[in-house]
Amino acid sequence: MADWLRGSAVYRSIVRHGTADTNRNRSLVIFENLFLHVHPVKVREKTLRFSHTYWLGGVTLVSSLVLIATGILLMFYYHPSVPQAYRDMKELNYVVDNGLFLRNLHRWAAHLMVFGAFLHMLRVFYHRAYRPPRQFNWVVGIILLILTLFLSYTGYLLPWDQLAFWGVSVGTNMAKEAPLVGEGIRFLLLGGNVVSENALLRFYVLHCVVLPVALLLFLSVHIWRIRKDGGVQGPPSDVDDPRPEESA
Amino acid sequence: MPLRRLFAISSVLFLLVLAISPAKNALRSYRSLQRQYRKLASSRAHSLKSAQGYEARPVAIQQIWLRDFENRVDRCTTCHLGVADPLMAGAPRPFDLHPGTPHTPGGFDRFGCTSCHGGQGLATTQPDAHGSSVDAGPPMTPPVFIEAGCGRCHLSDSVAGAPVLSRGRALIARAGCYACHAVRGQDAFRSEAPPLATLPLKTGGAWVKRWLKDPKSVDPNATMPNFHLTDQAIDELSHFLFAAQVPKELAGRIEAAAAEPPGSSANGKKLVSESRCITCHTVEGKGKGSAPELSKIASTASRGWLLAFLREPQAFNPRTAMPRYHFSETESRDVVAFLEDEFRDFDAPKDILEPLRVNQSLAENGRKLFRLYGCFSCHDPAGSGSEKFGPELDGIGDKRAQSLDFGRRTDLVRALPAWLAAKLESPRSFADGLKMPSYGFNADDSRAVTTALLALGAQGVPDRYRYAPPQKPALLPGGPVGSLIQSYRCLSCHQIGDRGADVSTAPLTYEGSKVKRDWLVDYLVLSYTLRPILEERMPVLRMPREDATQLADALESFYVDPSILADPFAGRPASDADPAEGQRLYVGLGCRGCHILGSSGGYYGPPLTEAGKRLKPGWTYAWLKGPQRWRADVRCPDYGLSDTDALRLAAYLETLVPVAPSAKPEKAARGVR
Numbered sequence: 001m002a003d004w005l006r007g008s009a010v011y012r013s014i015v016r017h018g019t020a021d022t023n024r025n026r027s028l029v030i031f032e033n034l035f036l037h038v039h040p041v042k043v044r045e046k047t048l049r050f051s052h053t054y055w056l057g058g059v060t061l062v063s064s065l066v067l068i069a070t071g072i073l074l075m076f077y078y079h080p081s082v083p084q085a086y087r088d089m090k091e092l093n094y095v096v097d098n099g100l101f102l103r104n105l106h107r108w109a110a111h112l113m114v115f116g117a118f119l120h121m122l123r124v125f126y127h128r129a130y131r132p133p134r135q136f137n138w139v140v141g142i143i144l145l146i147l148t149l150f151l152s153y154t155g156y157l158l159p160w161d162q163l164a165f166w167g168v169s170v171g172t173n174m175a176k177e178a179p180l181v182g183e184g185i186r187f188l189l190l191g192g193n194v195v196s197e198n199a200l201l202r203f204y205v206l207h208c209v210v211l212p213v214a215l216l217l218f219l220s221v222h223i224w225r226i227r228k229d230g231g232v233q234g235p236p237s238d239v240d241d242p243r244p245e246e247s248a
Numbered sequence: 249m250p251l252r253r254l255f256a257i258s259s260v261l262f263l264l265v266l267a268i269s270p271a272k273n274a275l276r277s278y279r280s281l282q283r284q285y286r287k288l289a290s291s292r293a294h295s296l297k298s299a300q301g302y303e304a305r306p307v308a309i310q311q312i313w314l315r316d317f318e319n320r321v322d323r324c325t326t327c328h329l330g331v332a333d334p335l336m337a338g339a340p341r342p343f344d345l346h347p348g349t350p351h352t353p354g355g356f357d358r359f360g361c362t363s364c365h366g367g368q369g370l371a372t373t374q375p376d377a378h379g380s381s382v383d384a385g386p387p388m389t390p391p392v393f394i395e396a397g398c399g400r401c402h403l404s405d406s407v408a409g410a411p412v413l414s415r416g417r418a419l420i421a422r423a424g425c426y427a428c429h430a431v432r433g434q435d436a437f438r439s440e441a442p443p444l445a446t447l448p449l450k451t452g453g454a455w456v457k458r459w460l461k462d463p464k465s466v467d468p469n470a471t472m473p474n475f476h477l478t479d480q481a482i483d484e485l486s487h488f489l490f491a492a493q494v495p496k497e498l499a500g501r502i503e504a505a506a507a508e509p510p511g512s513s514a515n516g517k518k519l520v521s522e523s524r525c526i527t528c529h530t531v532e533g534k535g536k537g538s539a540p541e542l543s544k545i546a547s548t549a550s551r552g553w554l555l556a557f558l559r560e561p562q563a564f565n566p567r568t569a570m571p572r573y574h575f576s577e578t579e580s581r582d583v584v585a586f587l588e589d590e591f592r593d594f595d596a597p598k599d600i601l602e603p604l605r606v607n608q609s610l611a612e613n614g615r616k617l618f619r620l621y622g623c624f625s626c627h628d629p630a631g632s633g634s635e636k637f638g639p640e641l642d643g644i645g646d647k648r649a650q651s652l653d654f655g656r657r658t659d660l661v662r663a664l665p666a667w668l669a670a671k672l673e674s675p676r677s678f679a680d681g682l683k684m685p686s687y688g689f690n691a692d693d694s695r696a697v698t699t700a701l702l703a704l705g706a707q708g709v710p711d712r713y714r715y716a717p718p719q720k721p722a723l724l725p726g727g728p729v730g731s732l733i734q735s736y737r738c739l740s741c742h743q744i745g746d747r748g749a750d751v752s753t754a755p756l757t758y759e760g761s762k763v764k765r766d767w768l769v770d771y772l773v774l775s776y777t778l779r780p781i782l783e784e785r786m787p788v789l790r791m792p793r794e795d796a797t798q799l800a801d802a803l804e805s806f807y808v809d810p811s812i813l814a815d816p817f818a819g820r821p822a823s824d825a826d827p828a829e830g831q832r833l834y835v836g837l838g839c840r841g842c843h844i845l846g847s848s849g850g851y852y853g854p855p856l857t858e859a860g861k862r863l864k865p866g867w868t869y870a871w872l873k874g875p876q877r878w879r880a881d882v883r884c885p886d887y888g889l890s891d892t893d894a895l896r897l898a899a900y901l902e903t904l905v906p907v908a909p910s911a912k913p914e915k916a917a918r919g920v921r
Contacts, residue, residue, distance in 0.1 A: 090368075090370040090385075091370065094370055094371050094372040094373070095309060095323075101269035
């Protein structure tokens, strides 16, 4: 039965290279797959060790995938309008099956993503991985950090509770303090001069469409560049540049 | 390979963790409650079929969706499954039948649950729905304050079937809360507190100090609250009050009156009892109590002031409820002589009415205190500007306990009703420097006022749910008739349209269609008691006949209801409508159970001995066709009389006229008094 299945045309058209554990076959699997080909064909075992990268980039990537999955599900239950937005939180809490779980998963994954992104940046910084040839990817990473923070901030308003309302009031007032363009930025963000239904709609579109699309775009570039720059860089191996304390 | 094994194990663990959420979902408490309900209800069912019906009910969230009531969704019936099911009467909570109210069991689909009970309708767990868990939605209104729910939609002062709420609203109006606190729809509220301009000529320094110390101890009917002032503050305020400039015209009247010779106390006594002062005032606690206690009045106000006030109360306080009595010069002297002799505080110090010698620097401090405590809100509303003195009360009923300042009151339950009740009982106990005075509310009063305050929601209910009694236009003429109505303060007791106080059972809105003009003239000149069992009676205002005629003519021509036929007999004589049959009906329906006719009958309704002289047949006919149409709470039964029968009765009553000043009706009339 299993043999028949493996022999069928449909199976062979999907799984083209079988499961053979040869280096050639593994490379073929990566090469011929749209989704995997951004990934290096070969990964050194050393780089998979926990102490090499602390898996921080991976944690951030996985939490962003969790966020996309739960976010799409949450969109089924959410209306970006007043006062329905807040009521939808209640509905998720009280009526939607596993709704609270879904919402909490989204929330915790978001915290994890921001936290992971920060730690990842620190790790890269201390490992001096921002230096050529990875200087371009460092800049892409910074853009990704900013996008992550914006995603986190725009998501903050969506529950439309007191915390959200005042959080966004304070945040946009801070934006207002920017010289020259401050007022304009605030008006643009809020779609008006106060935190209102317009602001909710703008934040919703930013949170669910604009920012995720931008994030995915830069994420692909980021991961693609990892391969192009020779895989992840762990702790620098050179010891010719000890820190002053160590030399003293 | 260890990495793969680790991967496999962690995947399984992760799946298990993921299973927690669906498991919690399946074990939600309402599900087991619904299964219990199925069992209980099917065991109570009267027929196999209905038992099977209960058994077949799916376990699911139940909800009442009120699309046009703020899009409310109430899921209370998810657990309270038997609220509309008569079968569940007496069942244990939460399955029991809802007690009968004007809106249940018929109105669940229209009103839901939270519109009366509060709480969080969206929730499906008990702590969140009832508001007992931290950070849940608005908590439920405790059952003792349940009438607050009525008040959200029912906006009138008095709400039938909600005595606590109505009492609370009446207490708020009487205490004058709206003078300091803004509330939607009460912008026009003015306190009835007297202006203080004539105070230096009215009373003495000692009395004012006593009054400021605790108004209720001086006069139990006092509406002024206790400001808990220090002796120094009282002294300063008294100096400020006595520094006021008395308007020249009034000062002249008071001084002239003080110089008049004394009157006859004996005649005064007769006049006072005839005038029925205790319809509003009390004498040693007896009476209605809407106006000051009189038994110590001579130790409150000087003779000159009393005399001048009695002659024209409205000149002293344009907002007073006191009508102008037309006593002659001598008669008013007699009345005041009686008050001076009998209604005096014999324990009071001799100098209680001695005016205070004003010290300007103390008076200046007093002026500041007068502003600091917001005295102007009641005593000089014109001087207060548009800003209200106290915080606004709109939406107080929807305040969350977290946003309330409990200050020093750590003893209180952290809930809005407890906070409100404590604010009413001892307002200054929350922190130092608070200014709200205490009103001496007892537990019942504060419960009633709290109920009325809880009814002040943050947002008005939709128009479809808002209920205010239909507006009756108030026709208040100007000119001489208008000033007569003003001067006799008809509106202190009678209603015209929606204006006026609901003290008298006879609103004047359609009085012209109701009573005959000639009777009315006589009645206004010398009123007598129509309803012996009522405490509030028409005072004898000593109205001159020309005033009475003018008022009666105005009532006859303006205050008519077009739905009351002027002539129900359609041009034919009343005798054609078979009054004899009407008499038979009168006996048959048992009218005499409540109405006096001749020498017998009950005391509840007005006597009908002279009905033909008093009432217009069109009115009698309209009344008999449906007494409750005129006033919802009348006890006269609606017999559902046919037109013919109602006409016969009207024709019979039309025959009831005093034939001649013979002995019989005269005696009956005296019996009525």
